[in-house]
Structures are given as structure tokens and as C-alpha cells.
Amino acid sequence: MATRKRAPGGSIKTNERLRAAGLRPTRQRRALAELLFQHGHRHVTAELLHQEAKDAGYSVSLATVYNALHQFTQAGLLQQVIVEPSHSYFDTNVNPHQHFYDEADRRLTDISADISVSGLPQPPKGTKIERVDVVVRIRRA
Amino acid sequence: MATRKRAPGGSIKTNERLRAAGLRPTRQRRALAELLFQHGHRHVTAELLHQEAKDAGYSVSLATVYNALHQFTQAGLLQQVIVEPSHSYFDTNVNPHQHFYDEADRRLTDISADISVSGLPQPPKGTKIERVDVVVRIRRA
DNA sequence: TTGCTTTTTAGAATCGTTCTAAATTTCTTG
DNA sequence: CAAGAAATTTAGAACGATTCTAAAAAGCAA
Numbered sequence: 485m486a487t488r489k490r491a492p493g494g495s496i497k498t499n500e501r502l503r504a505a506g507l508r509p510t511r512q513r514r515a516l517a518e519l520l521f522q523h524g525h526r527h528v529t530a531e532l533l534h535q536e537a538k539d540a541g542y543s544v545s546l547a548t549v550y551n552a553l554h555q556f557t558q559a560g561l562l563q564q565v566i567v568e569p570s571h572s573y574f575d576t577n578v579n580p581h582q583h584f585y586d587e588a589d590r591r592l593t594d595i596s597a598d599i600s601v602s603g604l605p606q607p608p609k610g611t612k613i614e615r616v617d618v619v620v621r622i623r624r625a
Numbered sequence: 626m627a628t629r630k631r632a633p634g635g636s637i638k639t640n641e642r643l644r645a646a647g648l649r650p651t652r653q654r655r656a657l658a659e660l661l662f663q664h665g666h667r668h669v670t671a672e673l674l675h676q677e678a679k680d681a682g683y684s685v686s687l688a689t690v691y692n693a694l695h696q697f698t699q700a701g702l703l704q705q706v707i708v709e710p711s712h713s714y715f716d717t718n719v720n721p722h723q724h725f726y727d728e729a730d731r732r733l734t735d736i737s738a739d740i741s742v743s744g745l746p747q748p749p750k751g752t753k754i755e756r757v758d759v760v761v762r763i764r765r766a
Numbered sequence: 767t768t769g770c771t772t773t774t775t776a777g778a779a780t781c782g783t784t785c786t787a788a789a790t791t792t793c794t795t796g
Numbered sequence: 797c798a799a800g801a802a803a804t805t806t807a808g809a810a811c812g813a814t815t816c817t818a819a820a821a822a823g824c825a826a
Contacts, residue, residue: 566709600742601741620754649803711814
């Protein structure tokens with residue numbers, strides 16, 4: 485066979501995307517990237533992504549899922565969203581935006597509206613603002 | 626001895642405050658309340674408060690510190706602030722306000738300025754907004 | 767291919783937090 | 797003040813998410 489076999493679901497675009505981010509396109513990174521970026525914006529936990537990979541027939545260890553999520557985040561492909569002290573969400577939408585969070589069913593949703601935060605004071609001397617996180621906590625009415 | 630001995634540092638005000646919150650003023654709750662509320666607004670973790678109690682000569686188990694922090698929170702004496710996936714902060718300032726958070730030294734500071742968030746959309750059908758959390762992440766410039 | 771480097775992996779370890787069941791304390795009521 | 801009931805505290809085990817380890821596997825350049 486002359487051509488290299490491509491992992492199921494693997495696309496050239498995914499490979500390039502990984503390369504562009506400075507990450508070797510390994511089989512498991514490709515699989516995870518496909519799951520993450522193929523279907524619009526998503527919010528995942530490590531556990532969830534790991535399960536999805538399994539269900540899709542990819543074999544990826546949980547440790548690798550954690551590694552990949554952090555590498556993707558550092559590469560700017562993902563953003564971490566902090567809404568619970570107990571575990572982490574990763575968001576494929578890396579543009580500045582805000583979230584609704586429902587504590588009851590642990591669901592995170594992007595807010596599409598244009599929120600503006602005004603009246604921000606100067607940050608403490610010697611520091612600069614890195615990011616402004618806005619989480620709108622909601623509950624069943 | 627006719628009068629009941631009061632725990633060191635224990636004040637009548639603390640007793641009443643606990644009673645008003647529907648909590649029995651036990652020795653350990655009194656000790657923790659004194660540490661928390663005696664010196665202006667504070668941000669503590671369970672671990673930190675536990676250590677402080679030890680240092681102050683009170684003997685309070687870590688489990689009790691956790692219990693008390695949650696009870697105080699439910700009673701409206703404290704507010705939980707979520708800025709890290711790894712652990713929880715509790716804030717003695719229960720008025721609506723926002724925070725600076727420095728990830729490098731894990732320091733949380735109240736923002737005293739009057740921040741306003743505008744452009745909030747309707748929450749998803751069947752839900753209502755419970756709280757809007759604003760965390761301004763800062764780092765050494 | 768060969769060799770060198772990066773990545774993956776299973777499983778152990780860690781960390782903050784919660785749980786458990788027994789001992790202690792508090793708060794009645796007599 | 798004593799006795800009993802209920803709430804609280806406690807040490808230590810258990811837990812769940814995450815990180816670490818060190819050995820095996822895969823990727824890549826020549």
C-alpha cells in the first residue's frame with residue numbers, strides 16, 4: 485500500500501490545525517480535535533470527552549485527554565471556564581464571551597448577547613488585567 | 626464559680642450573631658466566627674482558617690471547619706467565591722461585589738468600585754438569574 | 767530503516783473535600 | 797443540678813477529579 489492510512493474521521497484540516505498550533509498530529513490528538521471542533525462550539529469536561537472518544541471507537545486514555553485539553557488550551561484552541569470548584573470545563577469558543585451556568589444540571593451555555601462591563605477600576609499597582617470573567621448563574625424559575 | 630467560662634476571645638456579640646443565624650453557638654463555631662468576622666472583610670480557604678484556628682490556640686478539626694464554612698454560607702454570613710477549579714474561597718463580604726484574582730499568588734481582593742454589567746440577555750426559558758459573578762483576572766505586569 | 771525525541775499509557779499518587787459512625791457537647795425539662 | 801434527647805464534633809476512611817510516574821509506543825528526520 486502506497487498511501488498512509490488516516491485514522492477514522494481524521495481530516496487533513498485537523499492535521500493542519502494541530503500543526504499550526506505547534507502540536508504533533510498524533511492519532512489521539514486528531515481524534516480528540518475532531519470530536520471537539522467538528523460540530524460547532526462545545527463545552528466539555530475531561531470525563532465527558534473521554535467517554536465520547538470511547539463511544540466513537542477511539543481508544544484514548546484519560547491521562548491523554550487531560551494532557552490534550554491542557555495543550556489545546558495553551559495553544560489557544562480552547563479556553564478553560566471556571567464555574568465549579570469541583571471540576572473544569574473547556575470551551576471551544578475562544579473569543580471573549582460570557583456564560584450562563586445552571587448549577588442544578590451543571591449546564592454551561594455561551595451568552596451570545598453583547599455584554600459590557602463598565603466601571604472597572606485600575607488593577608492593583610504592578611498588575612494588569614488579563615481577562616474579565618462573567619458567569620451568570622441561573623436556576624429553574 | 627457562678628459564671629460560665631467563655632472561650633478565649635469569645636464575645637457576646639458573636640454568640641448572638643450565631644443564634645440569629647439559627648446556629649448553636651458552640652465553642653468551635655464561636656472561635657471560627659471570631660477569626661472570620663472580627664477584623665473586617667476577609668477571604669479564606671478551609672485550610673487557611675484551620676491553620677489560623679490552630680495558631681490561635683483553638684482546637685478545631687478540619688471537618689468542623691468545612692462544616693462551619695458551609696453552615697455560615699447557608700446562613701448568609703459568608704459567600705463562596707469560585708475562581709479556581711482546585712479549591713474554594715469564602716468571603717465575609719456578602720454584599721454584591723466583584724473580585725480581582727491573581728492566579729500567580731492566589732490572592733483574591735474585593736473590588737470596591739461600582740461595576741455595572743449591561744446588556745444581559747434574558748436567561749433561558751424557564752430559568753431566572755440568581756447571581757452574576759464577575760472575576761477580573763490580573764497578573765504581574 | 768535507524769536512532770532520537772515526543773507522546774501515550776496504566777496505574778499509583780495527590781489534593782481538596784465529604785462521609786462515617788462514635789464520642790462529646792449543648793440544651794432542655796424536671 | 798441531673799438526666800435524656802438532639803445537635804455537634806471528631807479522626808480517619810473514602811471519594812472524585814486531576815496529576816504524576818516510568819516504561820512502552822509512535823512520530824519523524826536522515
